[in-house]
Amino acid sequence: MATERITPVDLPEPRYEYGADDHVFVELAEEMSFTANFKAMAITQQVAERDIDGVVENCPANASYMLRIDPEIIHPDDLIAELKEIESEIDLENYEWETRIIDVPVLFEDPWTHETLMEFRERHQDPDGTDLEYSAELNGFDGVESFIDAFVGAPHLVTMVGFVPGLPWCFQMVPRNQQLEVPKYVEPRTDTPSRAVGFGGAFSVIYPVQGAGGYQLYGRTPIEVLDTEQTLPDFRDSMVFPNPGDILNYRRIDREEYDAIREEVKAGTYEYNYGEVRFSPEEFFESPAEYNERLMEVVE
Amino acid sequence: MIEIEAGGIASTVQDLGRTGHYHIGMPPSGAMDRYAHTVANYLVGNDTDAATVEMTYQGITATFRDDAVIAITGADMSPSLNGDPIDTWETVAVDAGDELELAFATEGARAYLAVAGGIDVPEVMDSRSTYTLVGIGGHEGRGLEEGDRLPIGDAPAERRELVGTRIDDEDVPDYANEDTVRIVLGLTSYRLTEEAKETLCESEWTVSSEADRVGYRLEGPDLEFEEREQPFGAGTDPSNVVDLGYPIGSIQVPQQPIVLMQDAVTGGGYATVGTVISADRGLLAQRQTHKSVSFESVDVDEAIDARRDQNARLEAIRADIEGEN
Numbered sequence: 001m002a003t004e005r006i007t008p009v010d011l012p013e014p015r016y017e018y019g020a021d022d023h024v025f026v027e028l029a030e031e032m033s034f035t036a037n038f039k040a041m042a043i044t045q046q047v048a049e050r051d052i053d054g055v056v057e058n059c060p061a062n063a064s065y066m067l068r069i070d071p072e073i074i075h076p077d078d079l080i081a082e083l084k085e086i087e088s089e090i091d092l093e094n095y096e097w098e099t100r101i102i103d104v105p106v107l108f109e110d111p112w113t114h115e116t117l118m119e120f121r122e123r124h125q126d127p128d129g130t131d132l133e134y135s136a137e138l139n140g141f142d143g144v145e146s147f148i149d150a151f152v153g154a155p156h157l158v159t160m161v162g163f164v165p166g167l168p169w170c171f172q173m174v175p176r177n178q179q180l181e182v183p184k185y186v187e188p189r190t191d192t193p194s195r196a197v198g199f200g201g202a203f204s205v206i207y208p209v210q211g212a213g214g215y216q217l218y219g220r221t222p223i224e225v226l227d228t229e230q231t232l233p234d235f236r237d238s239m240v241f242p243n244p245g246d247i248l249n250y251r252r253i254d255r256e257e258y259d260a261i262r263e264e265v266k267a268g269t270y271e272y273n274y275g276e277v278r279f280s281p282e283e284f285f286e287s288p289a290e291y292n293e294r295l296m297e298v299v300e
Numbered sequence: 301m302i303e304i305e306a307g308g309i310a311s312t313v314q315d316l317g318r319t320g321h322y323h324i325g326m327p328p329s330g331a332m333d334r335y336a337h338t339v340a341n342y343l344v345g346n347d348t349d350a351a352t353v354e355m356t357y358q359g360i361t362a363t364f365r366d367d368a369v370i371a372i373t374g375a376d377m378s379p380s381l382n383g384d385p386i387d388t389w390e391t392v393a394v395d396a397g398d399e400l401e402l403a404f405a406t407e408g409a410r411a412y413l414a415v416a417g418g419i420d421v422p423e424v425m426d427s428r429s430t431y432t433l434v435g436i437g438g439h440e441g442r443g444l445e446e447g448d449r450l451p452i453g454d455a456p457a458e459r460r461e462l463v464g465t466r467i468d469d470e471d472v473p474d475y476a477n478e479d480t481v482r483i484v485l486g487l488t489s490y491r492l493t494e495e496a497k498e499t500l501c502e503s504e505w506t507v508s509s510e511a512d513r514v515g516y517r518l519e520g521p522d523l524e525f526e527e528r529e530q531p532f533g534a535g536t537d538p539s540n541v542v543d544l545g546y547p548i549g550s551i552q553v554p555q556q557p558i559v560l561m562q563d564a565v566t567g568g569g570y571a572t573v574g575t576v577i578s579a580d581r582g583l584l585a586q587r588q589t590h591k592s593v594s595f596e597s598v599d600v601d602e603a604i605d606a607r608r609d610q611n612a613r614l615e616a617i618r619a620d621i622e623g624e625n
Contacts, residue, residue, distance in 0.1 A: 162325040203543065
């Protein structure tokens with residue numbers, strides 16, 4: 001497994017699309033891959049650096065990106081011409097970025113998400129099991145324990161932030177044949193506990209606030225990804241903690257540790273455990289398992 | 301200061317919204333009907349970005365604790381001052397102690413109350429707009445309730461001279477009959493069959509009861525997707541795509557279409573098939589539940605022209621108001 005490498009994907013020609021008069025949407029690929037995501041990040045970073053007049057929002061996504069513009073300042077066609085130029089100049093092989101390796105403690109099979117998933121059983125593919133039992137079976141694991149082992153066995157890269165403020169979409173940093181994949185609920189739930197850790201398609205997420213949701217529910221983290229009051233030390237500069245390009249390391253914890261961290265969060269003293277590192281896609285592709293291990297060394 | 305006696309159904313403080321934070325999942329919020337919000341501000345001598353009170357279906361009842369100059373635009377909620385009806389789309393004088401009362405909307409869905417000096421709640425991320433989902437902006441991040449006190453910004457005494465100003469009748473939208481909103485097809489519209497794209501543009505849709513500041517769910521015929529093997533990461537349903545960013549005004553098709561509005565979810569995994577043009581988003585926001593809506597497909601240059609026309613019209617209204625006084 002340690003010798004397995006990730007092969008960069010040949011991406012199709014991007015689709016450049018108008019979102020009415022005031023958005024440009026660019027789909028880099030229909031399927032998810034690290035290559036598509038790194039390209040979305042590299043292009044939007046270049047757009048930010050160029051500080052293009054008339055661009056008012058700059059949003060990288062999993063395998064696409066979107067810009068909001070003032071079309072009375074820049075015509076969408078002129079912007080698209082510039083985006084094509086950026087696209088042709090992007091050199092993904094040498095693209096690196098400063099990132100954070102973030103420890104994310106998770107209480108799996110917690111009582112709160114369990115209550116929710118039981119409540120919405122009739123909207124699920126497998127009304128007689130739990131979301132974890134369903135996911136484990138679908139991905140060929142012999143049980144929930146080994147599925148959770150795989151889920152926490154390699155870190156997850158934040159490939160997009162959105163839906164609601166602070167929600168990270170994360171793509172696990174393993175070769176395609178080890179990627180977990182599960183459908184979303186047949187019918188979305190009208191309720192999800194805040195801080196629930198879920199999975200849908202090939203993405204793990206952390207729900208920042210209580211609300212609707214359609215991802216399979218696995219557990220709950222005691223830490224916050226959104227702090228609108230900005231009282232916690234890590235939120236002084238922004239209400240939202242995770243950024244695209246960050247790397248989350250989900251760590252299995254017990255109820256005792258969950259409660260202890262929760263106390264710290266409520267007291268406003270909890271500080272995220274994270275380390276900073278320069279991420280090299282080339283080295284990651286070359287030897288993902290070994291590279292991940294080295295990345296994890298920056299978190300105690 | 302304005303003291304709220306009844307908050308109505310969903311009344312929030314809104315300006316033109318917050319920009320620059322969409323990439324962390326923060327929608328712009330802001331007035332759903334930018335045209336009505338802006339005209340209300342112009343009628344009281346404010347700039348377009350001053351905060352107003354947006355009221356949905358049923359307006360507020362409130363007592364003014366100071367003299368003020370106000371204007372009410374948008375949906376007709378039969379406003380009255382101390383029990384006497386007052387005109388909408390017109391500048392009105394209010395004395396300290398006066399009680400303003402709005403009723404149910406007869407036409408349109410959203411009314412705007414502008415006060416000279418603007419609603420002076422604190423800014424959050426450079427905007428006074430309320431975003432209720434996470435509870436930020438506006439008055440304590442939520443809809444208005446009995447007992448709330450809204451501060452009013454300072455305004456020069458000359459604003460009283462605007463009282464009695466009204467805009468031309470031709471500039472007052474006909475919410476009861478304007479049922480066509482223009483869209484630009486695109487985004488991931490390749491997911492729909494050609495027939496489905498025609499169905500989208502040729503059918504009469506009905507605004508469902510799930511229509512709010514986040515999105516308008518519409519009811520009508522089913523739309524067929526192109527068959528494909530679902531790409532890796534998208535999920536199994538034909539309507540699923542690898543999660544992507546949603547433009548404001550975009551039409552997504554989980555089954556029946558949902559048009560995303562000012563408090564939009566910023567991204568997700570449903571195919572998007574087009575976007576309501578910026579000039580017509582306010583019209584959609586004024587369509588009541590159970591009313592019909594039709595989409596007219598236009599190209600991007602027509603969409604930009606419509607935006608320019610609307611801005612030019614607003615500028616002319618502002619010039620008229622200034623010229624009269």
